[in-house]
Amino acid sequence: MSRLIISFYDNFSSAYEAIKELVDKGFCQNSISLVAHQAAYERSWNTDRSKPWTFLNQPVTIHLPGIGFVLVSGSFASELRLIEAGPNPLVRVLECNMVPEADAHAYTEGVRRRGILVIVRAERATSSRALFILEKYCPVDILDLAAQWRRAGWTRFDDTARPLTSSGLNWPSCITSLPGDGLLDDGVLNNWPQNIVRQATDLP
Secondary structure (H helix, E strand, O other), rough: EEEEEEEEEEOOHHHHHHHHHHOOOOHHHHEEEEEEHHHHHHHHOOOOOOOHHHOOOOOEEEEEEEEEEEEEHHHHHHHHHHHHOOOOHHHHHHHHHHOOHHHHHHHHHHHHHHOOEEEEEHHHHHHHHHHHHHHHOOEEEEHHHHHHHHOOOOOOOOOOOOOOHHHHHHOOOOOOOOOOOOOOOOOOOEEEEOOOOOOOOHOO
C-alpha cells in the first residue's frame, strides 16, 4: 500500500534539492510531484533555472483561480489539468488523494502565498526514507501556519479572490521565515500525514 507524503517549503531551492536527493536515492520520478507558485520559481536566487527540468517529471505551467500561474509536475499535473476548469482545483485534487479538507485548503493557501509543495507517493517500506529526505531541507509546518492565518482572520482558500501580486507581498516572509533561521526539531513531523512515524531502521 502506498502513502502520500507532502512537504511544504517556503523557497524553491529547498524543494528542488529535496527532489534531487529523492531521485538520487532511487525514488522514481513518476512518484514525485511538485506544485510551485511561478513567482517562487522565478525568484529563486540560487538555483539555475535550467536545473529543475532534469529532475521534474513532465513539468507544465497551469493557471489556477485565486492563485495565478503555478509550475506543476508529476501525477498532480495530469490530475490538475483534468479539473482545472472547475472550482478549487488544487483543493479537490488534494482531497481526491485523501488529504483532509482543512489541510487541503491550508496547502492551497500556502501555494497562493508563494509556497511550494513536494508530494511523494511511497510504498510503506520506503515512506520513512522519503520522509527523512524531505525533512532534511527544512519543510514548514503547514498546520502551524494555518493556525497563524486563522488567528489573522483567514478561514479557507478562496478561489474567487484575486491572486496576490508580487508588489503586495513581502516575499518570502509572507509565508514564514527562511530555512536556516532555526534548527529543525527532530520530535516534530512537518509533513502530511502528521502521524507517520520514522523508523530508525528505514533511514539511510
